[in-house]
Amino acid sequence: MAHENIKGCIILKDLLYSVKDNTWIKVDGDIVTIGMTDIAQGLAGPILHAKTKKPGTIRKKGRPIATVESGKWVGPVKSPVTGEIIEVNENLVSDAQLINRSPYKDGWVVKMKATNLGAEMSEMTTGDAAVEAYRQKIEQDGIECSHIDDSDTYD
Amino acid sequence: MMALDLRQNKHSDVSFEEKERLFDEVKADERWHHVLNGCFECGICVASCPSARFYDFSPRVITQAVSREDTDLIYTLMSDSIWDCSQCFSCDRCPRENSPGQIITIMREVAVKNGLQTAKKALEGYGRIIYKIMSTGSQVSPDMLQPDAFPDWGTHVYEIAENLEEWRKAIPPETLHTTETGWKIDKKTIIELYLIWHMTGVMDLIEGVDEGLFMILVDVMEERLEEAGYDDVTFD
Numbered sequence: 001m002a003h004e005n006i007k008g009c010i011i012l013k014d015l016l017y018s019v020k021d022n023t024w025i026k027v028d029g030d031i032v033t034i035g036m037t038d039i040a041q042g043l044a045g046p047i048l049h050a051k052t053k054k055p056g057t058i059r060k061k062g063r064p065i066a067t068v069e070s071g072k073w074v075g076p077v078k079s080p081v082t083g084e085i086i087e088v089n090e091n092l093v094s095d096a097q098l099i100n101r102s103p104y105k106d107g108w109v110v111k112m113k114a115t116n117l118g119a120e121m122s123e124m125t126t127g128d129a130a131v132e133a134y135r136q137k138i139e140q141d142g143i144e145c146s147h148i149d150d151s152d153t154y155d
Numbered sequence: 156m157m158a159l160d161l162r163q164n165k166h167s168d169v170s171f172e173e174k175e176r177l178f179d180e181v182k183a184d185e186r187w188h189h190v191l192n193g194c195f196e197c198g199i200c201v202a203s204c205p206s207a208r209f210y211d212f213s214p215r216v217i218t219q220a221v222s223r224e225d226t227d228l229i230y231t232l233m234s235d236s237i238w239d240c241s242q243c244f245s246c247d248r249c250p251r252e253n254s255p256g257q258i259i260t261i262m263r264e265v266a267v268k269n270g271l272q273t274a275k276k277a278l279e280g281y282g283r284i285i286y287k288i289m290s291t292g293s294q295v296s297p298d299m300l301q302p303d304a305f306p307d308w309g310t311h312v313y314e315i316a317e318n319l320e321e322w323r324k325a326i327p328p329e330t331l332h333t334t335e336t337g338w339k340i341d342k343k344t345i346i347e348l349y350l351i352w353h354m355t356g357v358m359d360l361i362e363g364v365d366e367g368l369f370m371i372l373v374d375v376m377e378e379r380l381e382e383a384g385y386d387d388v389t390f391d
Contacts, residue, residue: 063370070303071301074282074371076370076374078370
C-alpha cells in the first residue's frame with residue numbers, strides 16, 4: 001500500500017485526511033469509515049478506553065463520534081463528515097489498543113452514512129498533498145510516532 | 156532547570172492596557188483584600204514552599220510584584236510562574252497574613268477565564284483528571300496508574316497497570332471494586348454535580364481553555380441529564 005513514513009508516523013496515500021483533527025476516512029458510496037491517524041495514536045500513547053456514540057446518532061461535521069482516553073490524554077474523535085453513525089467498532093470495547101496497533105485497519109472507529117459528502121470531501125486532503133501537510137505538522141510540532149508491540153507494519 | 160525569565164519587556168507583544176485589564180480583574184476579586192497585606196521580605200513563605208525547592212519559583216516574588224503593582228511583571232508571572240505553585244498553602248504561615256498561594260489562585264482563575272495561551276498549556280496535562288472528575292464525580296482513578304502517565308510511581312507500575320482489576324478486587328469494600336472511577340458514584344450525586352457545573356459557569360471556563368474536553372464533557376452530561384429528565388439543560 002502506498003504510504004510515507006515521517007519520523008515513524010505512517011500516512012497512507014489512498015485515505016482522505018482531516019489533518020487538523022487527525023482523522024482519516026475511507027469512502028464507499030455514501031458510507032464512510034472513520035478512524036484516528038497513526039499520528040493521533042502516537043500522541044495519545046497506549047489507549048485505555050475508546051467509547052463511541054451509539055449507532056443511530058446523527059452528528060454534524062466537527063462533533064465528537066467517540067471519546068478516547070489514554071494514560072496521559074483524553075479527547076474527542078471529531079467527525080470529519082456529517083451524517084448518521086450506522087456501525088461502531090465493537091472490538092474497541094474490550095481492546096481499545098487496536099487503535100494503537102492498527103489505526104488504519106482493525107482500529108477503525110465508526111462507520112457513518114454521510115449526507116454532505118461531496119462538499120466535505122473537498123475540504124479534506126489525500127495523496128501527496130496529505131503527506132506534505134503532515135510533514136509540515138510533524139516538523140512544526142516536533143512529533144515522533146512510537147508504536148506498541150504487534151502494531152501493523154508497512155514496508 | 157530553566158531559569159525564570161523576568162524581563163519586563165518579555166511580553167512586549169501584549170499591550171500594557173491588556174496587562175492592566177487582567178490585573179484589574181485580579182484586584183476586583185472579592186478575596187483580594189484578604190490575601191494581600193504588604194510584605195517585609197522575611198522569606199518564611201519561600202522557606203516553607205515545596206515548589207521553591209524544586210522549581211525556579213518564589214512565592215515572595217508573587218507577593219512583591221502585586222504589592223508594587225508591577226503590571227508587566229505580573230503578566231510575566233501569570234504566563235509562567237503561577238503554574239509552578241502546588242497550591243498547598245504552606246505559605247499561609249506568613250506573619251503578615253499574606254497568602255501568595257491564594258493570590259496565585261485568583262491569578263490562575265483570571266488566566267483561565269481569559270483563555271491565556273499559557274493557561275491552556277499548563278492545563279493540557281490535567282485534561283484527563285478534569286474529564287474524570289467532571290464526568291464521573293470521582294477524582295483520580297485507579298486506571299490512571301499507567302507507566303507512561305506515572306513513571307515516577309516506580310517500576311512496579313507496569314505490574315499494577317496490567318493486573319489492576321485483581322488488585323482492586325482485593326480491597327474489601329465493594330464500592331471500591333472499580334478501575335475507571337475511584338469508587339462507585341451514586342447517579343443522583345452525579346446529576347447534581349452536572350447541574351452545579353451548568354449553573355455556575357464552570358463549563359464556560361472549560362470551553363475557553365480546551366474545546367475538545369468541553370465537547371466530550373457536554374456529550375456525556377447532556378446524555379445523562381436527558382435520561383434523568385432534564386431535557387432542557389444544554390451547554391452550547
